[in-house]
Amino acid sequence: MNQTPVVEARNIVMELGHGAGRVQALKGVDIIVRPGELTLLMGPSGSGKTTLLSIIGCILSPTEGTLSVAGNATAGLQPEGLAALRRKHIGYVFQSYNLFPTLSALENVRLALDVRGFDRATAARTAREALISVGLEHRLNAYPRTMSGGEQQRVAIARAIAGEPSLVLADEPTAALDSENGQSVMALLAELARDPKRAVLAVTHDTRTIDFANRIVNIEDGKIKGERKQKTKQGALRPEPKSSRAARIGNPIKQEA
Amino acid sequence: MVLTLAYRNLFHDRVRLTVTLIGILFSIVLVAVQLGLYLGARKMIISMIENANVELWVTSYGAKSFEEAGTLPGRERHLTLSVPGVQAAEPLIASFAEWRKPSGGSTLVVVVGTNPTTGALAPWNVVEGRAADIEAPDAVAVDRTYLENLGAAKVGDTAQIESTRVKIAALTDGIRSFTTAPYVFTTLDRARSIISMPSEQSTFLMVKLAPGADVELARAAILERLPGREVLTKAEFRDRSLDHWLFATGAGIALIGGALLGILVGTVIVGQTLYSSTKDHLNEFATLRALGSSSGYIHRVILLQAALSAIIGYLLGMAIALGVVELSAGSALPIVMTPGLAATLLGLTIGMCAISAFAAIVKVTKIDPAMVFAR
Numbered sequence: 001m002n003q004t005p006v007v008e009a010r011n012i013v014m015e016l017g018h019g020a021g022r023v024q025a026l027k028g029v030d031i032i033v034r035p036g037e038l039t040l041l042m043g044p045s046g047s048g049k050t051t052l053l054s055i056i057g058c059i060l061s062p063t064e065g066t067l068s069v070a071g072n073a074t075a076g077l078q079p080e081g082l083a084a085l086r087r088k089h090i091g092y093v094f095q096s097y098n099l100f101p102t103l104s105a106l107e108n109v110r111l112a113l114d115v116r117g118f119d120r121a122t123a124a125r126t127a128r129e130a131l132i133s134v135g136l137e138h139r140l141n142a143y144p145r146t147m148s149g150g151e152q153q154r155v156a157i158a159r160a161i162a163g164e165p166s167l168v169l170a171d172e173p174t175a176a177l178d179s180e181n182g183q184s185v186m187a188l189l190a191e192l193a194r195d196p197k198r199a200v201l202a203v204t205h206d207t208r209t210i211d212f213a214n215r216i217v218n219i220e221d222g223k224i225k226g227e228r229k230q231k232t233k234q235g236a237l238r239p240e241p242k243s244s245r246a247a248r249i250g251n252p253i254k255q256e257a
Numbered sequence: 258m259v260l261t262l263a264y265r266n267l268f269h270d271r272v273r274l275t276v277t278l279i280g281i282l283f284s285i286v287l288v289a290v291q292l293g294l295y296l297g298a299r300k301m302i303i304s305m306i307e308n309a310n311v312e313l314w315v316t317s318y319g320a321k322s323f324e325e326a327g328t329l330p331g332r333e334r335h336l337t338l339s340v341p342g343v344q345a346a347e348p349l350i351a352s353f354a355e356w357r358k359p360s361g362g363s364t365l366v367v368v369v370g371t372n373p374t375t376g377a378l379a380p381w382n383v384v385e386g387r388a389a390d391i392e393a394p395d396a397v398a399v400d401r402t403y404l405e406n407l408g409a410a411k412v413g414d415t416a417q418i419e420s421t422r423v424k425i426a427a428l429t430d431g432i433r434s435f436t437t438a439p440y441v442f443t444t445l446d447r448a449r450s451i452i453s454m455p456s457e458q459s460t461f462l463m464v465k466l467a468p469g470a471d472v473e474l475a476r477a478a479i480l481e482r483l484p485g486r487e488v489l490t491k492a493e494f495r496d497r498s499l500d501h502w503l504f505a506t507g508a509g510i511a512l513i514g515g516a517l518l519g520i521l522v523g524t525v526i527v528g529q530t531l532y533s534s535t536k537d538h539l540n541e542f543a544t545l546r547a548l549g550s551s552s553g554y555i556h557r558v559i560l561l562q563a564a565l566s567a568i569i570g571y572l573l574g575m576a577i578a579l580g581v582v583e584l585s586a587g588s589a590l591p592i593v594m595t596p597g598l599a600a601t602l603l604g605l606t607i608g609m610c611a612i613s614a615f616a617a618i619v620k621v622t623k624i625d626p627a628m629v630f631a632r
Binding site for chain 1: 259262545
């Protein structure tokens, strides 16, 4: 397994706010995220985990410290440069799915590929494959308003992975889901992390997700308080993959009615 | 996908789309009517000058327009004809006079006295009778759209101009007057008789040059022989008439001002609706930004929304504007729609919508993609 880190963050300090209201959200964080792993970043509200995710995701620039994503240093990059880095190397899964309500599932995924510069035919084919790989072959043309939360989150995951990013970041991916759908989504993320070229980092405070992680990093009050590695239960959920993208991602999770 | 997203954003909220389209539509109709009126007025003001087959006009000093010029004493013609390169110098009379309707009442007309056989200026677009028919006794030619104003109904009807009896011998179509005083074509002698102008006098001399003659040289030579007169090229006389009627009187300013107002109203309405649409889709644009889209990609979505609004609004607006043009055809001030004006309106609409997109683009440029985590 290739162990070159996908994310290498050193001494990350992040100050938010202005004047008297200025606070230090991150106080010298070091974190490394390796491919082939699902890392959970856990901590209580206000601990700085979402701020750290935003920095690792090249959405925010740290006040101090250095960050490298897929071998690219982010220091000195302007917003357009950071956007290019996100486009090339990062896929996002949001707590509220953030799907485009006026676009179908297929179009939502195609849009992310269009942003990445895929041509029309390739984008359509790749988007379709990505949705099939997350078990949504029967919902390709469904609109978000007609889909359950679990289905919407799977569309969001398909959107995140369609461009083959080396880093998938998930922000509270199970927070808006019931227990069963939450487990399914975590199983899917765990399968994604089995790709030796890809790392998955999920921010969560949902303790039900712990079993799916290879590594758990605890953050509290803007500082890393510790981390531990563990064996996961993902293997039990994954029969032998059969083809192409499904082989890379794993078996689709249980379909919802 | 940019087009798909722009289209879906636009059609997602039908109420807002309707408001946007109504805004563009009214703006286009207003601008089309105002500019159409301007073009219509322009066409009427210069119709005589444009239809005269001559290169130079000799006028009394300070002539303001075709309808408002002094009198040339009469010796100008021979002096002008003596200039090398001058092929013909045809007198023309243009003067306001009172048309007395057979049924009573009167209206102001512009008597145009000309020799219809010289080819310099004769009634055109003749739809009943012939241009040369004005040479018959008492004969005049009028435009059929003015028949009702003149208290007449058809060729053969009679009336009186000042104290001279006239008989309608020919009808033209579309020769309308900006002053609302209908043009009445007749012969030079009859015109002189009507307005009591001494023989040999005229309002203008229309100068036809020999093929290859230099216009500027001829003009200079005529001016040398006619001190105290003006010699205008067709373009100069046209511009002077337009300046007088459209700008000195303020009529053109009002029309152009109305058109500018239409553009302003349209820009504000489209801008407001695009801005509110962008605000409504801000989370989506922030998501796009988080997914790594460039600012340019998002700007293209907004500009395409503006362009789609422009094209749909333009088509609807033009359909109504063409209806208004059709309705105005027989009115005192017909609205003119030309391919050039239609193209100008399309350009204006697209420009208006692009400018309207500015506020939305500024808003979206300031998007913090981190807001996707705040939901």
